[in-house]
Amino acid sequence: MGLTLLLSIVLFAGVDLVHADAFQAERDGMISEIEQDVRDTSNWLKRSALDDRVLAAMARVPRHAFVPEELVGRAYQNSPLPIGHGQTISQPYIVAIMTDLLELEPGQRVLEIGTGSGYQAAVLAELGMEVWSIEIIEPLGERAEAALGEAGYGEVHLRLGDGYYGWEEAAPFDGIVVTAAASHIPPPLVSQLAVGGNMIIPVGSRFSVQELILISRVGADEIVTRQVLPVRFVPLTGGH
Ligand code: SAH
Numbered sequence: 001m002g003l004t005l006l007l008s009i010v011l012f013a014g015v016d017l018v019h020a021d022a023f024q025a026e027r028d029g030m031i032s033e034i035e036q037d038v039r040d041t042s043n044w045l046k047r048s049a050l051d052d053r054v055l056a057a058m059a060r061v062p063r064h065a066f067v068p069e070e071l072v073g074r075a076y077q078n079s080p081l082p083i084g085h086g087q088t089i090s091q092p093y094i095v096a097i098m099t100d101l102l103e104l105e106p107g108q109r110v111l112e113i114g115t116g117s118g119y120q121a122a123v124l125a126e127l128g129m130e131v132w133s134i135e136i137i138e139p140l141g142e143r144a145e146a147a148l149g150e151a152g153y154g155e156v157h158l159r160l161g162d163g164y165y166g167w168e169e170a171a172p173f174d175g176i177v178v179t180a181a182a183s184h185i186p187p188p189l190v191s192q193l194a195v196g197g198n199m200i201i202p203v204g205s206r207f208s209v210q211e212l213i214l215i216s217r218v219g220a221d222e223i224v225t226r227q228v229l230p231v232r233f234v235p236l237t238g239g240h
Contacts, residue, residue, distance in 0.1 A: 023064060026076035030092050031059050033078040037093040044229045050100040057126040058096060063089075065151045066119040066144075085137050087234055089117040090179060094231065098177050098200045099123055101214050101228065108174035111192065113163030113236070118144030118153075120179055125153045132156075132170050134163035136238055162238035166192040173197060180236040181210045185225075193217045202233040 035049070042048040064075035067089060071081050080088040090098075099120075104110065106128035112121055115135035121144070124131045133156060135141035141160045148156050159167065163178070164186045171192035178189070178201035185203060193199050197217050204210030212228040 023062065023076075027059050027063070030063075030076040030078055031055050034058070034093045034096045037078065038097065041097075041229060045097060045101075047100075050096055051103075053127060054096055054100045054123075057099075057123055058092065061119070061122045061126050062151055063092070063119055066117040066122065066147050083117045083140065085140055087116055087137065087140060089119050090233075095120050095123060097229070098179075098212070099127070101200050102175035102177060102198045104129055104175050109170070109172075109194075110175040110177065111167055111170070111173040111189075112177050112179065113166075113189070114179035115141055115144045115158060116179060118148045118156075120177065121156045121158075122148060122151060122153045124175075124177075125156050129175070130155075130157075132159070132167050132173070134159050134161055134167060136160070136162055162240070164188065164236065164238050164240045168192065175199070176201075178202065178236065179233065181206070181231075181233040182236040185213065185215065186240070190215065190217075190223060193223075195220060200228075202231050206235045 038050055039048055064072045067075045067081050068083060074081060078092050080091045083089050108129055110124050110129045110131050112133040115121060115133040121131050121133045138160055145158050148154060166188045172194035173192055174194050174197045176189055176193055176199035181202040181204055189199060195217050199215040201213050202210045203213050209230045210233060212231045214226045214228050216224045218224055
């Protein structure tokens with residue numbers, strides 16, 4: 001009797017451990033794939049490895065909590081996945097390089113345009129940033145708010161609306177990450193970038209190759225831009 005009870009406790013604990021470990025192992029596999037992709041694209045990125053803190057944060061964030069239930073089994077594939085409403089959660093490699101290129105320090109202020117699933121916002125919060133994020137599709141914004149809260153990132157500031165105009169009351173930002181492709185660099189976002197801050201944004205049309213552009217504000221009236229990498233994103237919508 002006592003032995004049976006003990007055995008079932010051990011088995012139960014074992015099952016739970018296996019479950020937790022399975023996701024950690026999958027996350028670690030995802031990180032290895034990101035590191036390989038970074039090595040393969042190092043000429044574009046101008047670096048052969050990412051900041052360890054970015055990879056460590058991504059090794060902790062439960063990506064499976066930000067994908068639709070039926071896709072949980074594919075949550076740690078290094079690929080974008082559909083999240084409904086014609087939108088996608090970005091490829092982990094893309095999330096990693098965009099986060100890395102912002103060159104953030106803990107406690108800095110970051111604005112994201114295109115909350116989508118909430119995953120990118122979670123990665124930034126896990127890195128220790130104060131995060132503001134704007135989503136234009138209401139049901140996605142609501143689902144992201146729930147997912148972020150459940151995963152322990154309830155401190156992220158969320159708003160529904162057109163991110164083209166930024167979040168004036170919370171500006172300036174040390175980092176701005178735009179996760180949908182714009183036809184041009186939105187001037188309101190550039191003006192909300194702090195001196196010393198970086199913005200990363202895909203620019204180009206829906207039907208052609210888009211370029212990931214890094215914009216650094218090096219002075220009050222001076223910005224420097226650099227093309228990083230050809231990419232493919234869903235379009236930035238809205239009335240601008
Ligand atoms: N960062 C997201 C990626 C989502 S895909 C993630 O980690 O899951 C891009 C998102 O940008 C979509 O949800 C889309 O609805 C949103 N979007 C498109 N145009 C927008 C705009 N003008 N303002 C705010 N969000 C926008």
